[in-house]
Structure formats: structure tokens, C-alpha cells
Amino acid sequence: MEMTKSLAFNFIFSSVIVGIYSPESLGSDDRIETIEIYAQKRAQTIDEVSIAVSHVTGQEITIRGVKDATELGHFVANMKISQNAAEGTPPAVNIRGVGLIDYNTANTSPVAMYIDGASVGSANNQLVDLFDIEQIEVLKGPQGTLFGRNSTGGAILIRSARPDAGSYGYITGGVGTDDWQKLQGMYNHAVDEESAIRLAFSHTKYEYTSYNLFEPSPEAGLEQNNARLSYLGEWDSVSVYLKAHYSHWNGIVQPVGSIGIYSDPVNQVKCSASLASQGKCVDSFGFNDGSDDFWAVSVNNDSPHNSIGKGWTAEVDWQVTDTAQLVWVNAFSRLDREHAFNCDGSPAKLCEGNMGLKAELLNNELRYQVQLDEDYLTTGLFLLEERLYQDNNNDLGRDLRGTPFGANSAKFYYDNDIKSKVTALFAQYEWQWLPSTRVTAGLRYSDESVEYDSVSNINVVVDQTMTEGVLLPFYHVVGKNDDDGFSGKVAINYQLAANKMLYYSFANGNKSGGYNGGYLSSPEQAKEADYGPESLNAHELGAKVTLPDVNLKLNGAIFYYDYQDQQVFMNQPATAPGAPPIQLLENVAASTIYGAELDLEYDISNTMVIKVGVGYIPHAEFENYTDPLGVTLSDKRLPFTSEININAQLSYEYTIGHSVLTSSLGVDYQSEYYFDQNQSEYAMQSGYALWHFNTLYRYEDWQANLWAKNLFDQEYSHLKFDLSQFLGMLEDFKGEGRRIGVDFTYRF
Template identity: 25%
Template sequence: MAKTLFARAFAAVLFTTTSGIALAQDASPIEDVANTDGEIIVTAQRREQSLLDVPVAVTAIGGDNLAKRGISNSSQLGEAVPNLQINSPYGRTQPNFSLRGIGVANEYNSNQASPVGVYLDDVYLAPRTSHGMGLFDLDRVEVLRGPQGTLFGRNTTGGAINFITRKPDLQGTEGYAELGYGNFDTFTAQGAVEATLSPDAVGLRLAVNYAKGDGQIRNVFAGGRDPNSTDTLQGRVSLRIKPSDALDVVLRAYGGRDRGTQAGVHGLLPFRTGLDFFETNENRVGDNRTDAWGFSGNIALSLSDRLTVTSITSYDGGKQDLQQAADGSPLDILDITWQSQYRQFSQELRGNFSSDGVDFVGGLFYGWDRNITDNRFNLPLPPAGGFFQHYRQVRRSYAVFGQADIDLTPNLVLTLGARYTEDKSRYDDAYAYLFVGTIGAPDLPIATTVPCAGVAGTCAYNPAARFALADKNSALTGRVALSYTTDGGTLLYASYNRGYRAGAVNGGGYTSSSGISYIKPERVNAYELGLKGRALDRALTYAISAFYYDYTNQQLQDTRAGPVSFLVNAPKSEVYGLEVESTLRATPRLRFDAALGLLRSRYKDLTLQGTDLSGNRLPFAPEVTAQFGFSWDVLDLAGGTVTFAPNVAYSSQQWFSPFNGTNATGSAQDNSELQQGANAKVNASLSWSNDKLTVRAFANNLFDRETYGYGLDLRGAGFPYNFLVPAAPRTYGVSVKVSY
């Protein structure tokens, strides 16, 4: 029945959009990433194209439009993209992206790769900690929904998100400076300056972003710190060298740090009873300390009018030190220190060839990343103590790929693509032990737990004991698509895509070796139909897609009594849905933006803790998401324009656990509370601007909607509560931006 409803909805939208109206090109609710001809230019297929020429579901959001929508951090992107959910147990740190129901599910360990590939200027970012970035001085963000197993490839079963920064345009000097102030005593500052050192040949651009504010969750514990504070500083420098039309070199370096307090936690029930939603009662509010930095070089060499070779080299690093009081109470029940250090290197060599009737992109990829982790879990053991865990994970990925667009007729294009990937992973230097000691005091090890095949505490402490595993996966992924462009400019396409996510090892195994093993890779077979076009004399743009996924071996975390965490595969799932994005420019001064995502996800085969969960919904997969807003130039005043731009983001109910509301037989679980009900959040801005100056007042979550962003079962692990993280309350403020 549900499949029939989706099919009828897609047919109805298709009929009403195409019947009786002249259609032209382009399809995006975002117009500030367009060129001078009004076409939206993206690089979703690793070459510049008008968005309407790309037979892929893509949302492109320009940097200026991000600000209008109140989006200043990657964790807020879900408010602008259909079927995109973003969650984290650490607030804005280490965000988990879920596209069309495919994400890391309830996984919280730092060593797992996201199934939604995240890129910064086409550089793949392996550590999830580096995904929680402030958004500043961007050209645009491209969100590609669905498996991208050919041109992006590595760990993109759900899709890919590419953050594209501004680069020097080699013409003159320009820049901007922006200052802002908001509630929670939040001060923000960002700016950029660009200088052309040699016209059309050498340019330099510097950008910086700073934000500092008090905690957004009130801590009622006497003398306690407030969670969810802000303290970030980021910078970027880009050097572009173009000695000739044939050679274009862009060198970038970036660095940043975050020193905010941990996310607020609702935990032990007696200590959250009677509190306001945006309050907690916690004696130990820790810090979210993260650092990220990197260098990249993008070299594009045109060997002829038809052939361009591009080399992208990068080296990135960072670390996290997350001190998390995870009980939401003045008692020391569960305090965790999550510490990891990251390094990664990647090299991609790509060729773009174009001839009459054929466009080809192909190349080679190599990626290496390393994660060294030291975690400390303080538990209410008699006497006080807990577990310490250390391991090193090294992953290597090799790939060869190619994709060709072949013109079968002037209007019909066949796309064929394939990618062969080989992934190697090693988990070594691993050890864990049970210790005696209070929070912040030196550990006194009393028993080795890794390596130890038995129950925690049954193996004598051995400081020299180490545990190691290695694994190797390979996969052939690819894409087949047919796209047809009507004489009026409408694009219709049908595609098949195969996506792959490498196998993984359980980063949460610290109580024994029995919980540490590699699990199978994920795979997705995705089928999609799409339509893009313009109507009403180019006033209306739209993009529509319907999709079906055959999803196998989703990797998810199963927390059991002990407390013991196991990484397991969900053997088989089914996901399908419908998406619509549109923009209507009703008048030269009034524009409407709307998006709708319908999603149905089900486990077809899943058993956890002896409980059959077949038929349950995937976590972080609401069945309906919708966004609606408008931008209205209300009047011209004092040489500038007053603009009112409100928007609303709606999400239906979603679960945080594969159990949904089911409890494992014989357990103390209460999984019914691990959910967020349907909700709508309203943002708005009122601004006055001219060519040089913009003054803006804004409010996000205007009506102070109370929602949870993440939840984890801890009752089943032996704790007397579940772990819930409130999302941000209402924020508001003003900013002034000067451009030159």
C-alpha cells in the first residue's frame, strides 16, 4: 500500500508540473550559486555543469543563502535539505549525517567512517570529528543524495556532501568583515580579504571565523557550568597561481579549534524531573576540545581543448578531547573522556576528456588515514574505577574509476560508470584494562580486559598484552543512467547506482576481546527516477526524484548489559521515497522556496539481543521532512533594500534506535523514550542592505521548540537511565557586514 501511495504521489507531481506549460532549464531553490546566465553551476559529476544537466538528486546552497537561512555550522544543514538528518551525542561535534535513512545509525565511536562522504574542496575527510565545521567564506555546498559509488566512491552509500570554499578570482581586491551579537552573550566575527598579486595570474585570499558564547542549556547544579557553550576559531588561506590558460594551481591551508562545553544531557530520571527542557542538573560539565588542520593542492593542467588532467593532494590532521558527563545528574555514574588523534593523506589523479558525443571522467585514488584513541570510562564500581581503552586504526584505500556520458541522440544520453575499490584496515596496539581510581586521579590497573576472552575482571593485568586484527575488502561499484532532455529543456532520467562502505571494527570494545571483530561491508543497490525543469516563463524551477534502495549489512551499534558494545550488521533493509524541491519567483521582489521529502524505511531482517526487529524503521529516518520559506524585498529605504526572509523546517517522528519502541526480552530497556516526535522549527531574518553594507536581525528556532537531537539506550547496558541530548533552544541576534 505504501509503495502505491508513493508511486501515485510521484505521478501526480509529475503530471501537474509538466502539463500545459513551457519548460526551460535549471532546477534549484538556490540562485546565489548561478552564473551570469542564470544557470546554477555545480561539480557533482567532477566537471562544471548546469544543475539541470546532472541526472543526480543534488541540492546546491550558496554561501550567502546559508547566512539568510541562519545556517552557520554543518550540523544545521538538515534544515535546508530534504531527507537529510544530522545527529550527535556531542552537540555540534562529530556530527552523524543520515541521507535518505542511511547513516551511522546509533554509532558513537570516533573510528567509524560515515556512509555519507564529506568533502572539503573535493578532499575526502575521513574523521567524523572534522565534519563539525563552521561554515564561512563558502562558494557553495553541494549535497548529493544517493550512492556516489563511481566518481566519489569511498564510503558514500548514503551520498556525499562537498563544502566548496571561495578561491581567488584573480581580479582586483575585495573582501568583507562581519560582526554579530546574540543571546547567550554570543559574539561572532568573520571576514575575508582577497588581493590580486598579479592580474589574471596570482591571487591570495585569507578568511577567518570566530564565535564565543555562553552555554545554551542552563545547569541548575550550584556552581556548575552551563553545557552547549561556543568557543571556536577557524582560519583559511588560499593561494591561486595561473601562469597560463592551460595551468591553474590552487593551494589551501586551514586550521581551527573548538573549546566549547559538552552537550547538555538528560539522564537519570530523578534529576531531570521538574526541570525545564533546556535545563540539566550536572556536577561535571566537561569540554568539547577539538582541533583540525590541513593542506591541499589542486593542480589542473589543460593538455588540449579536449583533455584536462587534475591532481588533488591533501594532508590533514586533528584531535579530539571530549570530556562527557553522560549521566545528567550530580552523581558520578558515567563520566567518559573520549580522546583521539587523526592523520590522513589522499591523492587523486583525474582526467576529463570531452569530444563530440562523449564526456569522460576517470582516474586513480589513494587514501590513508590513522586514528589513535585513548578512552577512559569512569563507572560506579565498588571501589570507584572504570575501564581504560587504547587502540590504533590504520586504513588504506585504493581505487580506479571512470564514467562516460555518451550522446545516443541529440537529446538522449547514456551514462556508464564503474569504480573498483580495495580497502585495507588494521586495528592494532589495542589494550584495555579495569582500574581503580576516582575521576581525574591516576589509574591503578587491576585486570586486563583486552586481550581477554572472558568476563571483564577475570584476566590478570598484563601491561605488555596487545590485541590486533586486520581486514581487507574489495568492491566493484558503478552507475548506469539514461537521461533525456526535451526540446523545451526538461530533463528526465532513470538510474541504477551501487554503493559500498568498507567493513569496520568495533571501536567500542573495551570489556573483552570477544566484542572486537570486523563486520561485513555495507552495500546499496539504488534505483531512481528524476525530473528537473523550469516552468511559468522560467519563474518556477523544480527538481523531483523517486528512489528505491535494496540495502544490505548496515553497520550499527548494539549496546548490551555489561556494559558491552557490539558492532553488528543488519542483514537486509528496504528504503524508498520521494523528494521535491522548487523555487517560485513570484515577482522581482518575492521568491518562495519549498522542499518535501517522503521516506519509508524498514528492516526486512534484523535480530538484536534475541529480539526480532524485522519491520522496524531505521533510526534517524523520519517519514516526512519539509522546508518552506520566502524572501521578500519589502521596500527600498535610504539607498538600500529591506528584506524579510522567514523559513520553517518540519520533521515527522523519528526513532533513535533500531529497537524503535521494542524492548529486548528480559532486559531493563525503555526504548519508547528514544525518539523525537513531529516538530516544526521557524527561523526568520530581517535585513537592510546595499552594495556595501548589510544590517541583519535574526532568530533561529523562533518559538523555542523543544526537541531531542540524539538518544542512546543505556538501561539495557545496566545503567538506570537512558541518554538523551536536547537540541538547541531559541537563538537570536544582530549582525553588521561591510563589503568592499
């Protein structure tokens, strides 16, 4: 029996930051290793595929102190992942300018995520703790054939470490700044010659690097507990992989800051954007947190978070013949989440609420794969059903009730029942046309439907002497959105010589329509809240070159995207002064994106390695579009899209007797970008660089790892949500400040 083997360490050739070499690999004679990936749903080397792929190993994730999927953007050029509305809510994933910034729990990202071969569905399930991971692949550009559903911008493939031969394990304990505490472990046990089980767990508890000056609020922090039990059995022609997972997160959500825009709120005199970003201005009510410390806020933040996730994955692989296999993947997950929030960023109660969610997802895939001499065929059927129950409320202007300023105060209750169903057929053929030329063609047909039942009630004050208000029906909307169509890919690989390959690909991706189940401020808006599908046609020309004589590897690509009917979340000011903003999810007419990437890995010596990645997107703009409120967005840059992204890392290994010391220093630089479609100077992030460092000491079965993230305490924000026309401020979701930790690991 050949068990699935744990990856001791792999080099990252096509990612920007590829981490740290393991002591076993640095200094070896064979320094340019082969990376095995699953970008085409079978094991291949990274240089075989006509896809720009970034590869991250589990060891890199561990020694860099990475906690969850929101930190993967630091490894990959032209990729950004934001904690969109504080930690615990759906992340905003953006690859090459393609992403969705909407924070509400009803939507699906245009960047798909798969864990152990199974789709995670809506963006709710893309917030994943990373522990005992084998590897992660980031596929850039539309994946409209093999991964099809809602992968306009790309796909993230997470592969857990699988059981293998032997009985062994490890235990890791760690501490760090801001009360960082970590306990992780794994035990792998071979049941017999054909099967093994693996148990892994992770416990993390911490406070946020931003802190709250408002003393009545509880200390903010999160505790995350995760466990995974897996089984792998391999017999003559059949293998079975089974996995069950459980997670429980609870705590107090990260407190938000307030960026006031007024120097004189009474006379509506605005500050400059530069002065506002320094925290020198006030909101419409004259509030300023009173501190010059960027990481300090003052906010009523009695806002609990509690979520429980659980589910299973099963994969059965039948080797029908020596060259053909039939694969069935079945997965189910359920997520129950309650997430409270404060959106006025002050001690007052002017904007508070809760996002309640129950999400259930079932997906199945049946896939037939066959080697035909030098050709390869992959074909299959994909089925997915997802149901989202939302129980949301947003309390606006609570402290203004019973005052002359309370006309717009109201508490909105909006509950949605959203059902999604997907059926897809797909096929991809890889044809070895000539000894040096390989042609890949793929096609997918998808039939998708979204049914929604949206009910809202509103609590308003009809008598100013009765501030508790009365509950009135607001709207009830029922509807269905159906989409079907084709997507696919054509690519040509040309082998110039050994280790030198050029490729061209044309890929098409579609993302289905749906219903915007977020905060809707009027019945009319609720009736028009469904949106249509989007599509993206992508041209890409790339090269993958390895020069083993000089220990150099280069991967590069240039790309051009024609984006049609792009789904864009819009946060627009209301027409009435002081009223809550209008939040839309609309299909814009078109967008155009083009740019380039270059990744370099160079082994300077047996003990020193440098890796550099550059992403460049000079053009990423809406083309000729005016939104439903009459605001022109033509020639506006797409949100969360830096023009320049540079990642670099230098790693060095030093041997001391029977022990090894490995150190690395790296940086992730992002040029400026905007947080929404309005290209407002107030809702903009200036360019910044996040430095990281680690040094690892290993002796026999013991290991100590000192790590630091945001080493120089760079000030930056995950999101600045514009409420300037409503409260005279922007809601500021702080990034993560400097965090330093040390982990101790014992292997047995």
C-alpha cells in the same frame, strides 16, 4: 586571464529550502538563473546531471546564521544531521534513511564529505565550520563511481570561496542571545594579473541554549577559531590552487539531560513513555533534575573540549589540449581532540569519560578528463591513507565503589591504533546517444584495508576498602580487514523539450568494513568487533522541469533502495542486571527503503519568492534479522528516518531609495523518528517544526542582518541514548533552542 569568480548569489533549485535572494537578484528580469555544480567533478548545470542534487550558496549560509555542517539538514529534503554525542564529536549524517549513528571516533559515515575536492576521511572530520563558503552540494544516493569510497548514502561537497581578481574584503561582527559572539572577515588580493591570495577567518563564542542547574559545574560553552589562507594562479595551460587551514576549538561541552523511566525505582515500576518525555520520572537512583523547563539540566559537567585541526589542499590543473585536462588533488589533515563527557546526566559520578583522538589523513587523486565531441570521459586514480590513534576511557559507577551496589563499577581504558588504506581506479563515460538522449556509465574498482591494534586495561575494585582500585589487563586484539570490489552507475537522461528532462539511474555503492573501536565490555566482544562491508543498489526515476514563462521550477524523484549487509550500531542492554550496555556494530541481513522527493521554486512576483520541498519515506525497515543477542529487529524502522519532511520558505524584497530590505520566513518540519534500532517509545522524537526568520538591510557598503533560529523555541533532542537497563534513564542531548542574533558587515 580568467580568474575564478566569487558567486554573488545562486538560486537553489533542487534543495528544499534554498534561502534568501540577494538584493541584486530579486527583482531582476532574469529570475530563473543557471546553477553551476561539480557533482560529476566538472562544472555543469544542475539540470544536466542524472543525480538528485541540493545546492546551498554561501550567502544563504551567512544570512541564516548557520555555523557548521550539522545545520545543513535544514536546507535539504530527506536529510538529517545530528550532533551525535554533544557538539565537538562526529556528527551523524543521514540521507534517505542511510546513515550511521555510532558516536565513537573510529568509524566512517556512509555519507562521504569532500572539501575543495579532497575527501575528509572518517566522520571525525565531518564537523566543519562554514565561513567564506562559495557553495555546498548534497548528492543523494550512492556515488559509487566518481566519489566511490564510503558513499553508500550520498556525498556532501563543500567548496570554499576561491581567490579571484581584485583587492577587496569584508568584516562582520555579530552578537546574539546566550552570549553569542561572532567576528568574521575576508581579504582578497590580486598579486598580479595571473594570481591572487585570499585570507578568511572566523571567531565564534557562545553558551548553549540548554543550561545547567548544578552550580559547581562551570558555565558550558564553546569558542571556535578558524583561519584559511588560499592562493590561485592561472596561466595559459596550468592553474594552481593552494589552501592551508587551521582551527582551534575549546570550551566546556554541552551538558546532557536525564530522562528517567521509573515512577518507583525501588519496585521497578516504569512510567509511560509520554510521562518520561515530559521529565516527570526518575532514574534508578531516584534522580530528577527538578525543573519543568525542558532546556534545564542538573549534571556534573566539568567536561572540557579541546581540538586543533590543520592541513593543506593542493589542486593542479593542466590543460593538456583544448579539450583535455589532467587534474591532481593532494590533501593532508591532522586533528587532535580531547572530549570529556558525562553520560549519567546527574550530579553524581556514575558514567564519565573522555574521548581522545589523533587523526592523520593523506589523500591523492589523479584525474584525466576529456571532451570527445558531444561525449565526455572522466577517469582517474584515488589513493587514501588514514591513521586514527584513540585514547579513550569510560568510568562507570565511580560513586558506587565501596558500596553494596558497586559490583559493576569499573573504569575502562581502551586505546586503538587503526590504519586505513584505499586504492581505487574509476572511469565514467557520458555518451550523447541521440540528440534527446544521453547515457552515462561508470565503474570503480576499490581495494581497501583496515588494520587495527586494540588494547584495553580495566581499573576494578578487588577490595571494597580500597576504592581506588587496581589496574588489570583486559584485552589486546590485533587484526586486519580487507575488502575489494566494483561499484558503478548507469543512467539515461531524456530531454522531453527545452528545460524538461527525465532521467533514470541505477547506482551501486559500497562501504568498507572496519573495526568498532568504541566502548567494548568484554574481551569476547572485542575479538568480534570487526565488521564487514555493506552495499546498496539504488533505482531512481526523476524529472527536472523549468517553466520560465511562469517562473516555476520543479525537481522530483522517486527512489528504491536494496540495502545489503547494512552496518548498524546497536546499543543493547546487558544480560546481567545493572551492568553497562553492550554496544555492537553489526551487519544486518538486509534493509529496504523507498520514497520520493519534490522541490518547488515559484517566483510569485519580482519581489516575492516561495520555495517548498517535501520528502516522503513510507518504508525504511530492517528485513528478517535477529541480532547476536537474540533480539529480533525484523520490520523495525531505521533510525533517524522521518516519514515526512517538509521545508518551506517565503522571501520578500522591498526597495527604499538606494537601500534594500530583504526578509524571509521559513520552516523545517520533521515527522517522528526513532534514535536507535530497537524502536523504543522512550528513544523516540515526536514530530516538530523549526521556524527561522531573517531580515537584511543593505545600504551601499554597509549591511545589517537580523536572524533567528528555532523562532518559537521548539523543544526537541538531537539524540536520546538508551541507558535504561543500566541507570534507569536515557541520556538526552538537547537540540538548539531559540537563538536570535544580529550581524553588521562592512565591505571594502
